Amino acid sequence: MxxxxxxxxxxxxxxxxxxxxxxxxxxxxxxxxxxxxxxxxxxxxxxxxxxxxxxxxxxxxxxxxxxxxxxxxEPRFTDALAALPGRAGEGEVAEQLEEVARVAVLFYRRTFPMAASLFASPDLLAAHRGKLDLSASGPQVPVHSLAAYLTAEQDLGRLSPAFDPDAAAMLLIGACFHRAFLTLFFAPDPPAGAPLPEDETDFARETVRALLEGIGSSAHARSGRSG
Structure with a gap:
């Protein structure tokens, strides 16, 4: 991006x-x-x-x-993600997703105050929503673009066919949104351990690693074997 x-x-x-x-x-x-x-x-x-x-x-x-x-x-995060599906097969999937995470956190951190103002006024929210082409520029579009990229990587055999692109995209974007919220909520001096990890690069790397490797619930595995 x-x-x-x-x-x-x-x-x-x-x-x-x-x-x-x-x-x-x-x-x-x-x-x-x-x-x-x-x-x-x-x-x-x-x-x-x-x-x-x-x-x-x-x-x-x-x-x-x-x-x-x-x-x-507002920063053009939606426009940047729209080009992502066309880069399927380029570089490492993890690297692409880490870049998405870094850009997403920055985007949400910069627009959160604007969004707060928007939601403070139902009339303003309705006016803003009415001026949008929701199919092309609504807040759901980044998730759809990211899911399209993950689907394309599946088609290339670079992701497991059991991988759910829509759920994975929602998890990554949601994590970035929450990261931005924590950063703003605790600014300028967050207490120790909030947010974790403290470094943005570490956050992107560890979040993507958890997403791609999965949690690996042993309880779920035992349940599957017993069934």
Whole structure:
């Protein structure tokens, strides 16, 4: 996911486009610091260095600003995972999954404050959901893309046919989501042992190893033999 070519440099923004971009950047900063309920259009305008009148030339209300921030300013984790199934057969499966884990934790850590603001307002959540093509960009898409990659690796014989791609994808993405939650919950000084392991690289490696090797329940094995 880190090997994709960088997009060509764009021309510097000017005029209304520059003002719009500053408004979105300001709103994103406020969402990540003071949250939705304490953010007003007046505060956004002040942070962006423009007047409220200028703000309303680009957006109808605060709700539209936040919906646009979520659509245009969040990290493109979904886009990155969409390319993963096409790389089946390349490198080691464990290495591919470890990269997914590292990117996923970073994505969820950066977007968790935005998501908290989103869920704090049912109207905002409904507006955001209504603007999404849920089949292409909903929150379930990363799991589906990862499951498609695992299925492709199965077809190549690089994973056991008994492996459940959907369940495995859900487990890995869910672990990354929880890791991000713990990191934010305990910031800036987490107590010893939370989260474990402390190093992000170790987390990715050990989580993927547990996923691929399985828990190996002896109780389940005994039950199977006795049946």
């Amino acid at each position: 880190t090997s994709e070519a960088a997009p060509p440099p764009s021309k510097p923004l000017t005029g209304g486009a520059l003002t719009r971009s500053r408004i979105l950047d300001a709103a994103a900063r406020l969402m990540n610091t003071v949250g939705l309920t304490r953010t007003t259009t007046k505060e956004i305008a002040r942070e962006a260095g423009c007047s409220e009148a200028s703000l309303y030339k680009h957006f109808r209300d605060k709700e539209e600003i936040f919906v646009t921030v979520l659509r245009e300013r």
